[in-house]
Amino acid sequence: MFKFVHCADLHLDSPLRGLSALSDAPAEEIRTATRKALQNLVDLCIAEGVAFVVIAGDVYDGDWEDYTTGLFFSRTMARLRDHGIQVFLIRGNHDAASQISRRLTLPDNVKEFRTDMPETVKLDDLGVAIHGQSFASRAVTENLAANYPPPEPWMFNIGILHTAAEGQEGHEPYAPCRVEELVQKGYQYWALGHIHKRQVLHSDPYIIFPGNIQGRHVREEGEKGCTLVTVDGLAVTVEHRNLDVLRWFTCHVDLSGAETVEDFSTLVQGAIAEIADEHSLYRLALRVVCHGQTALHGDILDDPERYVNEVENAASVVGGDHIWIEKVKFETTHARADGLTAGMDVEGLNGRIMQALQRAEEDEDFVNDFLRHTKGLQGSLRDYLQSPDATRVDSTEDVARLLEDARMLLLTMMTKGGVHR
The missing domain is CATH 3.60.21.10 (Metallo-dependent phosphatases)
Structure with missing residues (x-):
């Protein structure tokens, strides 16, 4: 043996x-x-x-x-x-x-x-x-x-x-x-x-x-x-x-239903603690990704620095100097997103853009052409794409995600600017 x-x-x-x-x-x-x-x-x-x-x-x-x-x-x-x-x-x-x-x-x-x-x-x-x-x-x-x-x-x-x-x-x-x-x-x-x-x-x-x-x-x-x-x-x-000696994790925080900063802090602490409890013997480096439909969406857009520091504070409360926050990403949507879409004037500018995004996602030829052009572009950006933050577009799912991001951005602009045409 x-x-x-x-x-x-x-x-x-x-x-x-x-x-x-x-x-x-x-x-x-x-x-x-x-x-x-x-x-x-x-x-x-x-x-x-x-x-x-x-x-x-x-x-x-x-x-x-x-x-x-x-x-x-x-x-x-x-x-x-x-x-x-x-x-x-x-x-x-x-x-x-x-x-x-x-x-x-x-x-x-x-x-x-x-x-x-x-x-x-x-x-x-x-x-x-x-x-x-x-x-x-x-x-x-x-x-x-x-x-x-x-x-x-x-x-x-x-x-x-x-x-x-x-x-x-x-x-x-x-x-x-x-x-x-x-x-x-x-x-x-x-x-x-x-x-x-x-x-x-x-x-x-x-x-x-x-x-x-x-x-x-x-x-x-x-x-x-x-x-x-x-x-x-x-x-x-x-x-x-x-x-x-140090472990990396992406910490996903579902903010659905969160209405106050206190709600935000409680949810973030809970998500971080779940990872920290399982890996208590190690230092942790976390990327915190906040998502979900929440009434805090507009506040996060207005003052992201405050919410980033709330995440940093939550990490300190849970793990002291054993947890470091590598980055905080906000992928939230407005709690009224579905209502905004339902009430949108389909003949207005925003309505036409929203319909175009929907048609693009359902158009197989468009998606394939987009992927073909993106593949060539990514070939010239090889060094950039080695970064852990790089966004790759290699599949129909990636294209669908980009189109959904565009849809959410439009709704956010409508909410913040009061535009509803």
Whole structure:
């Protein structure tokens, strides 16, 4: 029986986007979150007595600003060496050979797989064969897995691969491959990286994305960590283990029926407390999204700063300095929205605009044309769309949402301006 840890996407020293500008957020704690998560990984490996660690790409977030990032990683790997733990890693798209200009010699317990072809390392004492190939450049579009070697007979075969597999929203389609193709390779475990959300693609054999070890922005929500694998004869068991030190969540607050600021505060506190109670051992970074039909809609539009600070205050009441508000978004509508629509003059300007919005949503040709033009535009805005705040339009549902937003904006303008034509 032996154990190993499978992790990926460490993104060492990657900034936690959205918190660094907050005056009350401790900058040092934010800056070092990925380092603390890696230290937690090493602590776990030592405590569990694992034989080795596999890292499926993206140790680094890109080229180092200086040598401190590399020195930190080397020191943590040396801790593993001192406990007899080996490390097998591949480079991914963020730390591909062409992306990193500075280099340091890593401790001798670390094996980095070559970039020009797949490579196999055998651990004869454990009966393990580990196969892997690093990215030579950032954008690897060919199927690397197709060239991985056949399994070594009578050994436990592990494939390490940085890949988008069959495609994942929000991730570049690097080193694409089919799940069935990996199954047919005949390995006993596939250690994947690149996708930052934990996913078990297959269970016999296990094909797993462990997710990244520390969420870095609101699109990387929830628990983050690694996979602890136990091999006992023919039996393979996997466990997710948390490593993160700060967790991101979107906190949805339904303001339907809220009529006073006190109602608002009570509802926000309740929604925040629900998340805080479930994750009481962790610092939290929350994006609060307020929605619903409410009599407060006009007040929120008139004085959003007050309501943002009410949210900040609610977070302090619930969690003190353990909860930070990354952003507050208001997606409320007027409590009288349905009545305004029903009483609208269909021949007036607002009525004609509202009818045009309705026809657009029902017009399949319009929606398809809109998506086609948007796809081309999004291609030229690739860097912007990497932002956690970016709005993508990739589906008919996205178009419907934009049209509904336009409808609500029109109703809001009518309410605030007294226009009802």
